[in-house]
Amino acid sequence: MDEIGFPQEGVSAPKDMAQQDGAYRVLARKYRPQTFEDLVGQEPMVQTLENAFDTGRIAQAWMLTGVRGVGKTTTARILARGLNYEVPGVSDKPTVRLEQEGSHCKAIMEGRHVDVIEMDAASHTGISDIREITDAARYRPATARYKVYIIDEVHMLSNAAFNGLLKTLEEPPEHVKFIFATTEIRKVPVTVLSRCQRFDLRRIEQPKLVGLLRRISDAERIEITDEALTLIARAGEGSARDSLSLLDQAMAHGAGAIQADDVRGMLGLADRARVIDLFEYVMSGNIAGAMDELAAQYTVGADPAVVLTDLADFTHLVTRLKIVPKAGDDVSVTETERVRGHEFAEKLSMRLLSRTWQILLKGVHEVQSAPKPLAAADMVLVRLAYAADLPDPGEALALLRSGGAVPAGGGAPVSQGGGSGGGQQGGGPRAAQSHAQNPALSAPVAAVAGGRPRLEAITGGAAQAAPQPMTYAAPQETPEPTAPAFTLANLRDCAALASEKRDIPMKVAIMRQMRLVKFEPGRIEVQPTEDAPADIVGEFGRKLTEWTGTRWIVSVSRNQGRPTIHEEEEANQEQMLSDARSHPTVAALLGKFPGAKVVDVRVQESEDEDAELADPLLNEALGDDDPDEI
Template sequence: MDETGFPDESGAEAPGLMSGGGAAAAAPNDGAYRVLARKYRPKTFEDLVGQEPMVQTLENAFDTGRIAQAWMLTGVRGVGKTTTARILARGLNYEIPGAADKPTVKLTQEGTHCKAIMEGRHVDVIEMDAASHTGINDIREIIDAARYRPATARYKVYIIDEVHMLSNAAFNGLLKTLEEPPEHVKFIFATTEIRKVPITVLSRCQRFDLRRIEQSKLIGLLRRISDAEGIQITDEALMLIARAGEGSARDSLSLLDQAMAHGSGAIEADHLRQMLGLADRARVIDLFGHVMAGRIEEALGELQAQYEVGADPAIVLTDLADFTHLVTRMKVAPKSADESSVTEAERARGREYADELSVRLLSRAWQILLKGVQEVQAASKPLAAADMVLVRLAYAADLPDPGELMAQIRSGQTPMAGSVPSGGGSAPTGGGAQAMAVGMSHGSGGGGNGPTMQASARPQLSAIQGGMPAQQVSPQVAPQPDVQPAPAYNLKNLHDCAALASEKRDIPMKVAIQRQMRLVKFEPGKIEIQPTEDAPADITGEFGRKLTEWTGQRWFVVVSRNQGRPTIHEENEANQQQLLSDAKSHPTVASLLAAFPGAKVVDVTVKVSEEADAALADPMVSDPLLSEALGDDEDD
C-alpha cells in the first residue's frame, strides 16, 4: 500500500508508489484500463471514508465476541455498501497462519482468504444480486446450502445486494434461517431503499446507515487520488466535483475520471464547468444580486450569457437556490461561513447579503426557486421557463408577506403599491406592496466586492434595509373603477340556496345542496349543516365561498354535531312517495287499477294554480324542485 493509502491495480500492496520528491510513478499497466472507482476501491476498514461510527461498532463487537448473525447496510448510491460488505466478509474470515485466527477489523496484512474475497471469487463468500434473483427458488438454494459448513473459511457469508428487490415470498422464506442460522453462516444485506425491506427482516439484522461523505473528506480523497495519478487539478475544480458528487465517492470518482479524459492531464475549473454544464459561482452570485434588487433586465441578460457558454438553466437555478440557502444559514448561523466547502467569494459576499436581507425575504426566494427548478426540469423550453422564474422572483422580492399586510390593515394604513423592478414595465395592480428590497450592486472586481446600497426603483420610495421600512411614505392610491354592487338575495333556507346555484348555473353545487346537506340551523350569514357520508371533506368551505361570491355578503357554513333534517332530495322522494300512495288510494284510480290488471301508478303530476304559475316564472323560485310546495292537492 502506498503513502496515499491506496492499493495498486493488481490488489497487492504497492510499496514505493510515491517517490521521495512526491512525484507519482506510473501505475502497473496490464493492458486494460480500470476506472478510478474500481482501481482505488477500499480494501480495509481504514480505507473507508466517513464511516467511523460503523467501524468502531464492528471493532468492539469483534473484540468482545458479540458478532451478529446478519447486518443491513443502507445508504445512497456510491457510499460503499457493497465494498463495505466485502471488507466485513474479509474481517470475519481473516486468517494468517500462526499470526491471526479470529475476526478482526485490523487488516494490516493480506490474509489467506483476503484477495479472493475482495475480488468476489471466494467459494465461501457468496454474492447475489437480488435485482436478478428475486424469487423464492433463489432463496431456497441459499437455505439448502447454508446447512453445509464452509469449505475453507471460518464463516460462510452470503452478501445479498439490493435486497429490497426480493419478492414477498422470498422474504418470508428467508425469515426462519435469518433468525436462527447455523453458527457458521453470516448474512450481509445492502440496499438503497430501506423502507421497502419488511420490518420482520430488519428486526433480525444489525442496521448500519452509511452516511454521505462530507465535502471536505471527499475533496481530500479526490486530491490524494489525483496526486497518485499524476493529474494536475485546481482546488476549485476539486470542489466542483465534490459538490456534483453529492456525497457519493463513486459518483465523484466517475466525474474525476471523465474530467481527466476531458482535460488531458490538467483539469481547470472552467473546463469542468463546460463538461458538467455548471455556472460560475461568482456569476451565480451576480445573478442573485440582480434578482434580489429587482434588476430583472440584468438578471435575464446574465442567465442568457451563462446559457450561451453551456450552463444548464435548471442547474443555474439550483445553484441560485443553494446560494440562497447559504445566505440564510449565514444569517441565522454565522459560523457556517467558515466551512471548508464555502469559497472565499461565497463567504465574503454571502455575509454582506446576509446582513442586508431579511429571513422572510430569503425564505420567499427559496420557495420560489424550489418550485421553479421543478418547472424548468419539466418544461419543453428550459431557458424560457427559467426566465419566467427569475421574473417571478424579481417582482416578488419587494412584496410584503401576509403578516405585514395584516399589520398595515389593522393600523389603518392602505397597502402600498410595490416598486417596479428596474428594467421596464409597470407595477402590478390590485394588490399593492410596500418596497422592501434594497438596490444592490457590486464592483466589477473579484468576488470579494459585496453589494452596496442604491436608490430604489421609484424616487418616491425610500430604501428599506433588511426588509423593514426606514420611514413612512405617502401612499399613491390609483383611482378605483366603478364596481356594480352585487344583487341582494334574501336566502331563508337550503331551497333558496339551491335555486341560487341553479341561477348561477353551478350544477355540481346545486346537486351537493340537494343531496349532501342536512340542515340543522339557518341564519343570515351562518348555516349549520350535517354533511352526508358521501359528501366531500371541504363541502362546507366550498359552499360558504360560493355563497359569499354570489351574494356579496359574508357567509359562514359550519358542521354541526346535531342531527339535521333530511336532505332536499330525501324530502322530495318522501313527498313523491306520499303522492303515489294518495293516488293509489283515490277511488277513481283504485277502480282503474282493478279494471286493468297489471296497471300501476308510475308518476303523479301536481296541478299548479295560476298564482303559483306566475310565481314559478320568477327566476328566484324557478327550480322544479320547489313546484310541489306551490301547487294544490288535486291529483291528475
C-alpha cells in the same frame, strides 16, 4: 454491483490490480478500499464492529444501507474478510485490524472465495434461489472460518423469497453469516430487519471527499486545481463512486492540467461568482439584468436547471448565514460566497429568503420538464424579481390601513431598499411610517409606475432608473387616529367582532362552543361545551383584549349556561318551521302536493305579509279564484 472504495492515506494502485493486459481500469475499481481503515466517512460503523469483534459479540446478520456509491458492497467484502481473517502464527480470530494480507483475503476481495457467496438479488429474486442458500447453509465451510452470504440489492427479493429466508436467518448454523446491502431500506420487510444489525452508511462529507480526490489525483500524477476538485465533489453529492467517475471524465476532458473552467464546461455548471451576481440582480428587482446574465451563462454552456439549482443553494447559504453566521467558516464555502453571503444576510429579510427558496424549488422542476428550458428559467427569474417586491398579506394590509395603496405592478410603496445607507424613494410620510413600523419591509423593493419596475440596488444608493412619483389612492380627509371603540353587550357582538377581524375559527368557537353564564363589561363567564378545546377560553380573552384595546377577562363557570348561539338559532329555526307548517295556507298548499315539505322559512321585510298570497299562480294551485276566501 461494484461499490466504490475510499482509501485514506498512502493511495496507490494495489499491486494485485495492476493492468496486466494493458486495459484501463477506472478509478472507482482501481482504488477500491481493502481494509476498514480505508473506508472514508464511516467511522461509527467501524467502531461498532471493532468493539463487537473484540468482545466476541458477533451478530448473525448485518444490513448495510445507504445511497449509491458509499461503499455497501465493498464494506460487505471487507466485513467477510474480517470474519475469516487468518494469518498463520499471527492471528486466528475475527478482527477489524487487517494489517497484512491473510490466507483468504485476496480471494474474498476479488469475489472468488468458495465460502463467501455473493448473490445479486436483482437477478435472483425467486424462492428457488433462496432455497439453494438455505439448503447449502447446513454444510460447514470448505476452508474458511465462516460461510458468508452477501446478498446485494436485497430489497429486490420477492415476498416468497423473503419468507423462505426468515427461518434460516433467525436461527442460522453457527458457521453461517449473512450480509445484506440495499439502497431501498423501506422495501425490506420488518421481519427481516428485526433479525439483522443495521448500519446506515452516510454520505461522505465534502471536505473528506475533496481530500480523497486530491490523494487519488496525486497518485495518478494528474494536475488539477482545488477548485476543480471542489466542483467535482459537490456534483458527486456525497457519493465517492460518482465523484471518482466524474474525476475520470475530467481527466479525459482536460487532457492535461485540469482547471475549474474545464469542469464547469463538462458539467454544465455556472461560475459561482456569476451565480451570486444573478442572485443580486434578482433580489434587487433588476429583471433585464437577470435575464441577460442567465443568457450569458447559457451561451457558455450552463444548464438553466443547474443555474436555478445553484441559485437555490446560495439562497440556502444566505439563510444559514443569517441564522448561524459561523456557517460561513465551512471549508466548502468559498471566500466570495462567504463575504457576499454575509452582505445579503444582513440586508434580506427571512420572509423574502423563504419566498425565494419556495419559488426556486418549484422553478427547478418546471425547467427540467419544459420543452424550452431557457424560456422557462427566464419566467422563473421574472417571478422572483417581482416577488422580491411583493409585500406579504400582513404587510399589504398594514400599508392599506396606513393610507398607502399597493401599486398596480405589485411593488410595495416603502421608503428604502433595506441596506444601511440606502437612498430614499418617493412615497411620502405615510410610506415612511409604514416602513418604520414594519421591519420586515427592509427587503429590496421596486416602485412600479405604468406597469414597469423602477429598481433600487440591494446595496443602497441611487436607483437604476430615474425616480418617478409613487401611486397612491385618492387622499381622504381623515381624523387623527384614535383607539377604536367597540361596544360589546353579548356573545353575538363578540362573534360579529371576530367576523370583522376575519378570525373564522374563533367566531365558530364563540357561536358553537360557549354557553353564556354572565356578561359584564370587561368580564365574561362561560361554560364551554364538551367538544371545545382546552385553551379556547384563554384564547378568547386574549383576542378580545387585542381587538378592543381593553382588558377582558374570560373565565370558566361551573354554573349551567344558556344554550349556545348556534343552539338558539337552531331552536328558533325549528320554531319558525313548526309555525309555518301549522299556518292554514301552508297546510292547504302541502295538501295539494303530496310528499311536499317545508324545508326553510325566510322572513320577508315587506309590510304586507299577505301580498305574496295574491299571486294568481298560487291561487290557481289552490284551486280557488278568490283569494279572500282562502
